[in-house]
Amino acid sequence: MIKIGIVGTGGIAELHAKEFQKIPDSSVISACDVSKERLNFFCDKFDIKERYNSVEELLQKSDVDAITNTTPDAFHKDISIKAIENNKHIFCEKPLAENYEDALEMCAALKGKELVNMVNFSYRNSSGYQELVKIVKSGKIGNVVHLDANYYQSWLTSKYWGDWKEEEKWLWRLSTKHGSKGTLGDIGVHIFDFASFPVGGIKKINANLKTFKSKGEKIGEYVLDANDTFISMVEFDNGAIGTISATRFATGYSNRLELRIFGDKGAVKIEFDDPIREGSKLLFTDDINREFSDRKDKLEWKKIETSTTLNNFERFISSIKNKTPYEPDFARGAEIQKILDKCIESDEKKSWVNL
Ligand SMILES: NC(=O)c1ccc[n+]([C@@H]2O[C@H](COP(=O)([O-])OP(=O)(O)OC[C@H]3O[C@@H](n4cnc5c(N)ncnc54)[C@H](O)[C@@H]3O)[C@@H](O)[C@H]2O)c1
Structure with missing residues (x-):
């Protein structure tokens, strides 16, 4: 035990x-x-x-x-x-x-x-996402050339998860003095892992982080100075380019992740709110049916349903017990942390920065 x-x-x-x-x-x-x-x-x-x-x-x-x-x-x-x-x-x-x-x-x-x-x-807990990673890494969609990844939350505009103005658990997330890197650190960290795990390392990045003073400047001890929304353009080590963004102003969405990856032979896409309940489906299109009619030429997407994968909690326990390999580890956490730091540097310099 x-x-x-x-x-x-x-x-x-x-x-x-x-x-x-x-x-x-x-x-x-x-x-x-x-x-x-x-x-x-x-x-x-x-x-x-x-x-x-x-x-x-x-x-x-x-x-x-x-x-x-x-x-x-x-x-x-x-x-x-x-x-x-x-x-x-x-x-x-x-x-x-x-x-x-x-x-x-x-x-x-x-x-x-x-x-x-x-x-x-x-979001590694989504079995659809794990399958997507396998498809991309297997080369079935060819060389990745372009991707879009978005993470949408709406707690600054809706009370779906409670009132951010009244609860400490939201207020520390808006304050750099309380250790928060805003939307970038809170959900940007997820979407950078989500987008780059299937594709590989990021070579350079150009990010724009924004804090809206219109929502107020201070509540109690909390100065509301952490970024509320960000967009970034990235170029990967393999030459692919993409856009990766996240916001807390996405009215109409509670916790939505979307990822579309386009290769030179096909594409994959996935979107869900909850990685375990909804994350077992992905869509895939390629030219697998070459002899007859190309799926991609008909703009057809194949829906792939996957059975569950081990979640992070199960993987942690199983790795302790059985010494099995595991992901994502602290080294991966640090790799993503570097991307976040570079986003901040890029925003300050208003230019592209290399990783
Ligand atoms: N993986 C995910 O999808 C996900 C989702 C939500 C939150 N998180 C992360 O989980 C962490 C906690 O977030 P939360 O929403 O639960 O916050 P929270 O504010 O609801 O809870 C944090 C708790 O930690 C306690 N605490 C503070 N300092 C402490 C200390 N030194 N020793 C012991 N307890 C201490 C607080 O009193 C509080 O009860 C954050 O880092 C957040 O980014 C991750």
Whole structure:
């Protein structure tokens, strides 16, 4: 049995508790949070007996094999490094850190230790997406030449997920002082992983990040200065070009990811809100039926339905137990962090920057 401790018992920790408790080989035995009220609410809900007020106390007193780090972005580095120094396997929420340098420090802490380390790029949980990656990597659509990837949320214009003006969990996401890199760090991190995993490394990038003062400048201790929306143009190592963007102003969408990849022989596309419930379908067109009639010449898309894939939580536990290979790891988290840093640099310089 792999024993897990949850650090940070807010919104996403509920999903971690549910998913880890579902896996027969894992058990959540302890949790900690700086808010006692939040900690008790959470532990009562998930029947967790061991409750601590700091990660230090948890690491000292709880006999855990692994830590899942579900604190806000600003705490990912220190808490993960503490867990690693105490020889705990580590599952960390995204973005891995606040910047590339910190992400590299987290990777360096793992040197010489055989610890499973994962960053929760949740959209890897879509089986349709995993199939899309295989199709692109197999060369079935030829050489990739162009892609579009968008991530749409609407919590700045709708109350679908609650009122951002009243809840701390939204307010820290709008404040650089609280460690947030805005839309770029929150959901841009997902869409850069989503877009580049099938295609490969990004060579250069030109990004435009925007913070709209019209939504207000300050609420309580939160200065609303982190970017709300961004667009970017990218060129990949293999020469393909693309656009990658994300916004919190996408009225009409709660949490939509879209990806279209065009090769010189065919194309693939996928879109969904929820990677597990809806992410098992993708569309594919190519010239596979060459002798008779080309699917792509008729503008026909074939719908491919896939059966479920292991989700990140299952992969983490299975890798600890069976030493099986796993993805996405801290090194991948750092790679994506570098892209985020370069977006900020490009926005400041108002020009293309090389990676
Ligand atoms: N993978 C995904 O799709 C996904 C989705 C949502 C959130 N996230 C990530 O999860 C993280 C948490 O987001 P959230 O929405 O759950 O935030 P949240 O604000 O709801 O919860 C964070 C919790 O951490 C606690 N905390 C803060 N500092 C702490 C510390 N030093 N030690 C222990 N506890 C501490 C807070 O009191 C709070 O209860 C963020 O990094 C976010 O980017 C990822």
